[in-house]
Amino acid sequence: MTDLHQLAVMLKQLDDQMVTCMKCGMCQAVCPVFRETLREADVTRGKIALLENLAHEMVADAAGVKEKLNKCLLCGSCQANCPSGVRIIDIFLNARIIVNTYMGLPAAKKVIFKGMLTKPGLFNGLLSMGQKFQGIFTSPADELLGSSCSKIMSPLIGDRHFLPLAKKPFRKMVSTVDTCAGKSGLKVAFFPGCVIDKMLPRVGVAVLEVLMHHNVGIFLPSGQACCGIPAISSGDGESFAKLVELNVKAFAKGDYDYLVTACGTCTATIKEIWPKFLDRFPSDIQSQVRQMADKAMDINQFLVDKVGIDTQPAATGGTRVTYHDSCHLKKSLGVTDQPRTLLKANPACNFVEMNEADQCCGNGGTFNLHHYDVSKKIGDRKRENILASGADVVTAGCPACMMQLTDVLSRHGDRIRVQHPVEIYAQGLN
Ligand code: SF4
Ligand code: SF4
Known part of the structure; x- marks a missing residue:
């Protein structure tokens, strides 16, 4: 049963967040979805117009509102370029929560978020079982890229080329670590995140290798959960809060200077999104949530700005x-x-810049699931820029982008490897 008072409060807060939008339309110029669809409803200004009348729109066609809201990568290009400083991502996340509070979460997402993701033991067990049987439904697509595809499952997944579940997840290779700060005088907590753990454990291994090489103390606790982005971006504020609480509990046992991740999405979620939803957490953990957010740092940034790694000829x-x-x-x-x-700190790496390096790859998490046609078009543009650079390897600091790049390159049979910058740096240490 929808709590009408709660909804009214959330709608009022949303209204307050939107007042600074002056409808200038400058967000159009940078929105990757708008560039493909040319529909005003797909860009921020159009979405804000919809949200200004949200209560009425939800009563008239809640499913339609949801569909329009979900047609967004949450890439933040509009927010980064908005002259009025509108906190667009906060607005979109809050709007998704409101719509789901009104409509209820779809059954499949309820099972995934409430039944699995918030129970890390069960989630890990199910995926480990899935790993054993995935070969029945999938077949290897490209050995160089390590991708798979599936004809049997094409009604569900289309012609995607995806990264299969790793034989051994990162957390099965390395369960816990707690080492002292060495010569560097620094100690970090490491948050691998779901994709590195389940699909790209080699990135987690590279992170540990590099940290150990530079005598950085490491705290890798058990009991970690997802950072919460799939839940909050689907409007499930409850599961999001539960996941954050699990992580706060896991990391409370350690003493560390920075909380590093090798996933841009996890870092941004912990650093930017967790503190925005403080009122969703019990008061006794709010200061810990804030503390973790303050300490969160991308691994590239940590290694360069804090450890002092520099370029080499x-x-x-x-x-x-x-x-x-x-x-x-x-x-x-x-x-x-x-x-x-x-x-550039690896002398064996000949760095080449690609055109439009900062244009979105088109993944956008659940956007890729619901709007694969648009996601593919955005990804194809990225592929053209990668090919034009003449690179043998394309790197990205976010495993979600690595998945998308693998898909576009593998589907076209391109012989270009996809790696994380920390892997390239680690290779130079050997
Ligand atoms: S969100 Fe920002 S860029 Fe977009 S119309 Fe509003 S003020 Fe302009
Ligand atoms: S977050 Fe990205 S996809 Fe969504 S409206 Fe803004 S620019 Fe467009």
């Missing part, structure tokens, strides 16, 4: 490596130079 004829700016890293966190510095 590149050897001639090294591997040509380019870099894609993940939206959450650049537009939410302002991390742009550090991943490039890290790549």
Whole structure:
């Protein structure tokens, strides 16, 4: 039963957040979805117009409102370029919560978020079972990229080329770590996040290798959960709060200077989104949520700004490596130079810049699931820029982007590897 009072309060708060929008339309110029669809409803100004009348619109056609709201990558390009400083991502997340409070969460998402994601033990167990049987439904697509595809499941997943679940998740390779700060005098907590744990454990291994090489103390506790972005971006504020609480509990056992992740989306969620929803957490953990948010830092940024890693003269004829700016890293966190510095710190890496490096790759989490046609078009533009750079390897600091880049390159049979900058740096240490 919808709590009408709660809804009214949330609608009022949303109205207050939107007053600074002056309808200038400058968000149109930077929105990757609008660029493909040319529909005003798909860009921020159109969505804000819809939200200004949200109560009425929901009564008239709640499903239609939801569909329009979900047609957004949450890439933050509009927010980063808005002259009025409208907090667009906060508005969209709050609006999604309101719509779901009104309509209820779809059954499948209820099962995934409330039944699985918020129970990490069960979630890990189910995926580990899924890993054993995934070969029945999928087949390898590209050995170089490590991708798979599936004809049997095409009604559900289309012609996607995806990263399969790893044989051994990162957290099964390395369960817990707690080492002292070495010569660096620094100690970090490491938050691997779901995609690195389940699909790209090699990135987690590279992070540990690099931290150990630089004598940085590491705290990797058990009991970690998802950062909460899939839940909050689907409007499930309750599961989001539960996931944050699980993480606060897991990390409360350690003493560390920074909380590092190798996932731009996890870092942006912890640093930017957790503190925005403080009133959703019990008062006794709010200060810990804030503390974790303050300490959250992208691994590239940590290694360059705190450890002091710098560029090295590149050897001639090294591997040509380019870099894609993940939206959450650049537009939410302002991390742009550090991943490039890290790549150039490996003398065997011949860094080449690609055109439109900071244009969204089109993943957008659930956007890719619901609007794969648009997601593919945005991804294809990124692919053209990667090819034009002449790179042998494309890197990104967010595993979600790595998944999207793998898909676009693998579907076209391109012989270009997808890696994380920290992997390239780690290779230079050997
Ligand atoms: S959200 Fe910002 S850029 Fe977009 S119309 Fe409003 S003020 Fe202009
Ligand atoms: S967050 Fe990205 S996709 Fe969504 S409206 Fe803004 S620019 Fe467009």
